[in-house]
Amino acid sequence: SVVPDYLTDVLGDVESDTSGEPAGYIPELAAADPERLAAVFATVDGTLHGAGDVDAAFTIQSISKPFVYAMALSDRGFDRVLAQVGVEPSGEAFNEISLESETGRPRNPMINAGAITTHSLAGAENLTPVERVDRVVQGLSAFAGRQLTVDETVCASEMENAHRNLAIAHMLRSHGILTEDPRAVVDGYIRQCSVLVTARDLAMMAATLANRGMNPLSNEQVVDGSVVRQVLSVMATCGMYDAAGDWATQVGIPAKSGVAGGLIGALPGQLGIATFSPRLDRHGNSVRGVSLFERFSSDMGLHVMEVP
Numbered sequence: 001s002v003v004p005d006y007l008t009d010v011l012g013d014v015e016s017d018t019s020g021e022p023a024g025y026i027p028e029l030a031a032a033d034p035e036r037l038a039a040v041f042a043t044v045d046g047t048l049h050g051a052g053d054v055d056a057a058f059t060i061q062s063i064s065k066p067f068v069y070a071m072a073l074s075d076r077g078f079d080r081v082l083a084q085v086g087v088e089p090s091g092e093a094f095n096e097i098s099l100e101s102e103t104g105r106p107r108n109p110m111i112n113a114g115a116i117t118t119h120s121l122a123g124a125e126n127l128t129p130v131e132r133v134d135r136v137v138q139g140l141s142a143f144a145g146r147q148l149t150v151d152e153t154v155c156a157s158e159m160e161n162a163h164r165n166l167a168i169a170h171m172l173r174s175h176g177i178l179t180e181d182p183r184a185v186v187d188g189y190i191r192q193c194s195v196l197v198t199a200r201d202l203a204m205m206a207a208t209l210a211n212r213g214m215n216p217l218s219n220e221q222v223v224d225g226s227v228v229r230q231v232l233s234v235m236a237t238c239g240m241y242d243a244a245g246d247w248a249t250q251v252g253i254p255a256k257s258g259v260a261g262g263l264i265g266a267l268p269g270q271l272g273i274a275t276f277s278p279r280l281d282r283h284g285n286s287v288r289g290v291s292l293f294e295r296f297s298s299d300m301g302l303h304v305m306e307v308p
């Protein structure tokens with residue numbers, strides 16, 4: 001196949017771009033090697049192609065959000081989840097303390113306010129915080145097709161500096177959107193963000209979305225097709241935060257970024273794509289990851305609005 005050569009070439013083209021900075025507000029992430037660079041394609045029939053540091057482990061961070069949203073929709077049903085988290089793009093930063101004024105609902109599940117709420121909606125109503133984290137880690141593992149684990153060092157590092165997420169959770173609790181102890185929910189959400197993955201894992205997770213919720217290698221049906229449609233729609237409109245419009249026009253692939261430098265895209269019926277490069281732009285999206293996706297989209301005509 002010519003794909004690995006193509007990926008190696010494109011990685012070579014973006015390698016010299018050292019602009020941006022690794023996330024600084026989680027001290028342990030600031031210590032990451034900023035030179036790491038990887039790209040992986042996973043087709044819906046389970047074929048993987050990669051180049052660069054495809055097996056380097058990093059924390060999933062916000063890329064967990066669409067998958068945990070999928071779990072909440074599966075476990076609690078659409079009505080319950082939509083009553084507590086909206087689906088409107090906020091056009092704001094990922095950690096904005098912004099809730100709908102009438103209802104107190106977070107605007108969407110991709111910003112932290114929405115993701116903290118969806119964490120609390122994963123699994124059955126009466127789970128303990130530990131059981132809920134377990135449901136989330138098992139669900140993420142099912143999407144990836146292998147057992148994933150939590151990076152305790154990154155988790156502790158974020159927990160020590162979690163004042164903003166705690167503030168968001170207390171706001172949600174005061175509006176009755178969260179009914180549980182805000183500290184326990186933030187703790188669970190941060191554990192969710194601290195799950196270790198590789199670019200290869202993320203490509204498989206994205207391919208599972210592209211394959212209507214069935215992992216192409218394990219053949220496990222992780223969530224229903226109706227859930228995947230909802231999740232991909234929200235990724236398309238809200239996945240890149242306040243850069244969502246630029247992304248939708250220039251790349252045109254439902255996507256999600258994370259502050260450790262991961263980035264995924266899912267093309268329904270075709271392909272999961274993942275990139276990894278830790279330096280971030282001012283929106284918190286990977287600089288070289290965004291460049292890679294721009295290249296993939298234009299070189300291969302992957303924009304979902306492209307008329308064939």
Ligand code: GLN
Nearest residue numbers: 061062094193258259284
């Ligand atoms: N754990 C991070 C936070 O809540 C995730 C943010 C991200 O990846 N954009 O701040």
